[in-house]
Amino acid sequence: MPNQRAVPTLRRRRLGEALRKYRNAAGMSLGAAAAALGWDESKMSRIETAKARLSPGSVAPLLALYGVTDSTVVEPLEALARDAGKQGWWQGYGDVVSSGYRDHLTLESDAESTRIYSPDLVPGLLQTTGYAREIIAATAITRPPEQVAALAEIRKARQAILTARPGGSPLTFWAVIHEAVLHQRFVGHPNVMREQLRNLLDMGELPNITIQIMPLTATPHPGMMGLFEIVRFPRPWPTVVSLENIRGGYFVEGTDDVAVFETAFDRVVATALSVDDSRELIETTMKDRT
Structure with a gap:
């Protein structure tokens, strides 16, 4: 299943932590929240532990279940769900x-x-590129020269x-x-x-x-x-x-x-x-x- 193969990125972890916080604040158990949405409890658990994807369209109904409707909370969480699996430029x-x-x-x-x-x-x-290269070479003592150069490029980028x-x-x-x-x-x-x-x-x-x-x-x-x-x-x-x-x-x-x-x-x-x-x-x- 696709949800089972979701990578627990930092954004996905932050989303799961936020959802768990609002569920706990509402006094709802994992099973009760899942049942209210017609989900399997394991799916809810995987979402909160960043092991499953949550579609942006599911964020508002889930938060409404917890009594959270403030757009300044809902919209950033929807954006996070949308970007949770996005890869940064550094993935290259x-x-x-x-x-x-x-x-x-x-x-x-x-x-x-x-x-x-x-x-x-x-x-x-x-840092300038030259300064970064010297500092990384001195501190990243387990890195070979080609990785030192790459890390200096990343620091500049x-x-x-x-x-x-x-x-x-x-x-x-x-x-x-x-x-x-x-x-x-x-x-x-x-x-x-x-x-x-x-x-x-x-x-x-x-x-x-x-x-x-x-x-x-x-x-x-x-x-x-x-x-x-x-x-x-x-x-x-x-x-x-x-x-x-x-x-x-x-x-x-x-x-x-x-x-x-x-x-x-x-x-x-x-x-x-x-x-x-x-x-x-x-x-x-x-x-x-x-």
């Missing part, structure tokens, strides 16, 4: 893109805004969402970067960092991008615990926090946990240099590279 890179990275790219493409504190690297959405997106506005992006990052050096490639600093200045001129620098002289702040990224979506989707380490990334969800990171980011922003002072520091550092 095959196994080079891990499942976790695919999830990150999907979240990024669906988001309306992202806020990131990056203590050790220029954020991926602001991601940046299209900062200038245009089909059917939507560009991503709003706010990055706080530690000053130490501006002083990185790459043996044998002296121009990489200068080009990267120039790119930060250019990208910072876009109206949807905010760049601040955390100075070396900063007082203690929550960002000292490491990189974190807050990804916000249009209603009704909850905000997600992305965390990374050398083995990849993982996501934090839940109102209380996300609120902690949002407060942390506000404090990071308050500690960092202003946008104008940050730009001046980047310009000064770039001139020192000549």
Whole structure:
């Protein structure tokens, strides 16, 4: 059966989780909800666990059963059902893109805004190809050279969402970067960092991008615990926090946990240099590279 072969993509998982949340809020059991629609209980279970497809036309009747008729909830869920199996542009890179990275790219493409504190690297959405290649080669230690090149291409292609997106506005992006990052050096490639600093200045001129620098002289702040990224979506989707380490990334969800990171980011922003002072520091550092 086609529904049994559905791939549990991130969008399909988010749809299933939302439907399960509304069913539980309505106080309905899985069996009762399935019976009301004339479905088999196993079908309902597979939909909620992202193992079966749900047609967009079935979303509104299912939500109405749970007492949810608000168009600002129904329409996004219908859109998610429509796009649940859609493959992103990164599918052409095959196994080079891990499942976790695919999830990150999907979240990024669906988001309306992202806020990131990056203590050790220029954020991926602001990296030049040369900088990305050097960083990936140094950190993706299990990847062969051809995959390093492919991942650098992917990182550059991601940046299209900062200038245009089909059917939507560009991503709003706010990055706080530690000053130490501006002083990185790459043996044998002296121009990489200068080009990267120039790119930060250019990208910072876009109206949807905010760049601040955390100075070396900063007082203690929550960002000292490491990189974190807050990804916000249009209603009704909850905000997600992305965390990374050398083995990849993982996501934090839940109102209380996300609120902690949002407060942390506000404090990071308050500690960092202003946008104008940050730009001046980047310009000064770039001139020192000549």
